[in-house]
Amino acid sequence: MSYIYDIVTDLFMTTAKTTAFTTEQQQLARVAKALAHPARVAIIQLLASKQTCISGDIAAELPLSRTTVFQHLQELKALDLIRGEIDGLTVCYCLNTELLRQVHQQFTAFFIEATTSAACGPADACGC
Amino acid sequence: MSYIYDIVTDLFMTTAKTTAFTTEQQQLARVAKALAHPARVAIIQLLASKQTCISGDIAAELPLSRTTVFQHLQELKALDLIRGEIDGLTVCYCLNTELLRQVHQQFTAFFIEATTSAACGPADACGC
DNA sequence: TCCTTATGTCGTAAACTTGCGACATACTAT
């Protein structure tokens, strides 16, 4: 891309500015985004409870059309949180438990970092 | 709202269908959404490291304008993840560590549920 | 072969998100 292109995209930058944030911050945000819709949370829980299911089954248990569910599945698949393999006439979607375990650790580290810091109190300078 | 309104909103429903999802799923998705942007992750980490800061300071440390940072702060504030109180000419934003602790537990419960289920393997019906 | 069934893709509409400049407000100090 050209120099002018860079200037233009900078001027009309409306997407998330990923540059200048750490890889960890971007990674956490990316996974959080995947979980940022109740349907996707429900899909993961459904897969966890059934251990194996197919797209049609999932749509039947959610208040969404098959197309929309498929879209959510693709989003989870893009992050490799779930996997799907064609098996004849049906598809087997399953959780990537290994990756989910890693993500869990990442979130835990973040929350511990956030909760171990002392909250503002009367003793602080701000006093709030 | 009227009956017609319901029909119309249903016809042109483009927002997240929150109905028919459990409260837990919606709650988790809501918090995940708050963390779904690197800037907001960075803000929480910054507040955790400083224990007390003000809006202007935060903007200075991020590659975003003051207005945009303020917007992200409002989003975190809407969920009560952070709190801000006016103190003369400055504002003290601080983490709601109590709530963050609760959220951490919620995420942990979700991830444990998702990772303890056996992943698909050769022994399964799907065989993937 | 042709029909059924199941999954994948495309296009579209409406709402939401992100980013920022410009303006408004409020407190402090001179």
Added chain:
DNA sequence: ATAGTATGTCGCAAGTTTACGACATAAGGA
């Protein structure tokens, strides 16, 4: 009072997300 500084609000532009119908494709059976 008035200037200066710091935070809050508004409105716009462009991109992304969500939802779904309609169509495409592929496997399996009558």
